[in-house]
Amino acid sequence: MSVNLHDSAYELEKALRNSDEYKTLKRLYDEVNADPSSNQLFEKFRNMQLQMQQKQMMGQDISQEEIAQAQIIVTDVQKNEKISKLMDAEQRMSMIVQELNQIIVKPLEELYGSVEK
Amino acid sequence: MSVNLHDSAYELEKALRNSDEYKTLKRLYDEVNADPSSNQLFEKFRNMQLQMQQKQMMGQDISQEEIAQAQIIVTDVQKNEKISKLMDAEQRMSMIVQELNQIIVKPLEELYGSVEK
Numbered sequence: 765m766s767v768n769l770h771d772s773a774y775e776l777e778k779a780l781r782n783s784d785e786y787k788t789l790k791r792l793y794d795e796v797n798a799d800p801s802s803n804q805l806f807e808k809f810r811n812m813q814l815q816m817q818q819k820q821m822m823g824q825d826i827s828q829e830e831i832a833q834a835q836i837i838v839t840d841v842q843k844n845e846k847i848s849k850l851m852d853a854e855q856r857m858s859m860i861v862q863e864l865n866q867i868i869v870k871p872l873e874e875l876y877g878s879v880e881k
Numbered sequence: 882m883s884v885n886l887h888d889s890a891y892e893l894e895k896a897l898r899n900s901d902e903y904k905t906l907k908r909l910y911d912e913v914n915a916d917p918s919s920n921q922l923f924e925k926f927r928n929m930q931l932q933m934q935q936k937q938m939m940g941q942d943i944s945q946e947e948i949a950q951a952q953i954i955v956t957d958v959q960k961n962e963k964i965s966k967l968m969d970a971e972q973r974m975s976m977i978v979q980e981l982n983q984i985i986v987k988p989l990e991e992l993y994g995s996v997e998k
């Protein structure tokens with residue numbers, strides 16, 4: 765990869781790291797991490813999400829009991845202000861990363877567009 | 882999104898567009914596009930790939946006949962120097978985009994790492 769590409773990527777990395785959105789996200793993560801009960805609930809939620817995704821990918825059935833348990837966790841998460849705020853910030857960051865990607869890969873899209881014609 | 886983030890993303894987009902790798906990729910695309918028989922074969926190959934992917938995603942069987950037809954297309958593609966060169970350049974570009982992404986999202990990975998602990 766050219767030096768210019770590398771340098772530009774690191775500039776963007778730095779801009780992301782210094783953005784208000786990243787700083788907010790980091791603060792909210794730290795707050796969840798610093799609170800044992802929120803941290804535990806958040807990990808439970810993440811594990812549940814991962815298990816559900818894996819079952820779906822492998823075409824396995826999700827039982828009524830699992831659905832009921834998941835709903836309890838989701839309700840607990842929604843009631844937890846620290847986690848709710850963190851998840852909102854995660855979603856905003858995820859949209860920013862998507863927007864950045866759309867900008868960066870535009871030259872490639874133009875290329876594919878011209879070949880598809 | 883902050884102005885700084887936007888500007889940095891556009892700088893990277895420009896660096897990508899001006900990179901030797903992108904210019905090579907564009908030239909090879911244009912060469913395939915300008916040659917009717919290569920262009921037609923390349924589109925046939927792309928459509929075949931897409932169909933196979935869709936069947937796999939939907940859990941549909943791929944027949945022996947489809948496999949045989951796919952193998953003929955792949956052999957034709959491998960024998961076509963214009964397309965082979967283009968596909969090599971595409972692979973290099975795909976690796977570059979992956980590397981760029983790894984650099985950019987490093988701040989986020991650090992965050993997730995600290996929460997997983």
Ligand SMILES: [Ca+2]
Nearest residue numbers: 879880881920
């Ligand atoms: Ca074409």
Ligand SMILES: [Ca+2]
Nearest residue numbers: 803996997998
């Ligand atoms: Ca933790």
